[in-house]
Amino acid sequence: GESVGLHLPTLSVQEGDNSIINCAYSNSASDYFIWYKQESGKGPQFIIDIRSNMDKRQGQRVTVLLNKTVKHLSLQIAATQPGDSAVYFCAETTISGTYKYIFGTGTRLKVLA
Amino acid sequence: GAVVSQHPSRVICKSGTSVKIECRSLDFQATTMFWYRQFPKQSLMLMATSNEGSKATYEQGVEKDKFLINHASLTLSTLTVTSAHPEDSSFYICSASRRDRANYGYTFGSGTRLTVV
Numbered sequence: 033g034e035s036v037g038l039h040l041p042t043l044s045v046q047e048g049d050n051s052i053i054n055c056a057y058s059n060s061a062s063d064y065f066i067w068y069k070q071e072s073g074k075g076p077q078f079i080i081d082i083r084s085n086m087d088k089r090q091g092q093r094v095t096v097l098l099n100k101t102v103k104h105l106s107l108q109i110a111a112t113q114p115g116d117s118a119v120y121f122c123a124e125t126t127i128s129g130t131y132k133y134i135f136g137t138g139t140r141l142k143v144l145a
Numbered sequence: 146g147a148v149v150s151q152h153p154s155r156v157i158c159k160s161g162t163s164v165k166i167e168c169r170s171l172d173f174q175a176t177t178m179f180w181y182r183q184f185p186k187q188s189l190m191l192m193a194t195s196n197e198g199s200k201a202t203y204e205q206g207v208e209k210d211k212f213l214i215n216h217a218s219l220t221l222s223t224l225t226v227t228s229a230h231p232e233d234s235s236f237y238i239c240s241a242s243r244r245d246r247a248n249y250g251y252t253f254g255s256g257t258r259l260t261v262v
Binding site for chain 1: 149153162177179181186187188189190191194236240242248251252253254255256258
């Protein structure tokens with residue numbers, strides 16, 4: 033299930049199940065979004081991106097959905113594996129604007145064996 | 146691919162001293178680099194945008210004299226934490242972007258864990 037931790041919400045899923053991580057972004061003018069994965073003590077790693085003219089994009093085992101009406105992003109991970117355990121952040125920017133990335137609060141994904 | 150190297154990965158310093166963190170783009174030129182700060186179990190907070198050959202642009206609430214940024218070349222940006230205090234202890238991460246048509250994403254360095262004692 034999903035619970036709020038000290039600062040980061042945590043999502044616990046069984047190995048092999050699908051994971052859905054949600055993110056509410058802040059700026060309606062943002063036109064480019066990225067999901068990042070961060071393992072403990074490391075910098076964020078790019079997972080998948082999506083532009084605002086799309087509502088869905090698929091990668092290998094991952095899918096990003098964008099709902100601009102409610103400013104919502106989701107990351108779906110199929111057949112979750114132990115190596116997927118990490119903190120996941122969404123980030124938004126305006127490519128044509130300042131091009132600064134603003135990060136969401138993050139979600140910790142725990143994969144249970 | 147785009148690789149960003151950050152050094153050192155860990156540093157412990159005494160209160161009142163200054164610490165320099167380096168961020169290098171190894172296989173591409175980065176006219177713009179970004180510095181983030183991350184507290185435990187929290188998200189990344191943008192501190193400043195580092196522009197090659199010009200002054201950095203700081204986010205609101207970030208002390209310019211405290212966190213000195215220098216972007217002397219297209220492949221190197223440095224962050225110097227001056228007169229460090231224990232409250233400056235944090236995880237500092239740099240990033241850079243190739244900003245080409247194929248990829249608007251940032252590549253992040255591996256981060257620097259700063260502990261001020």
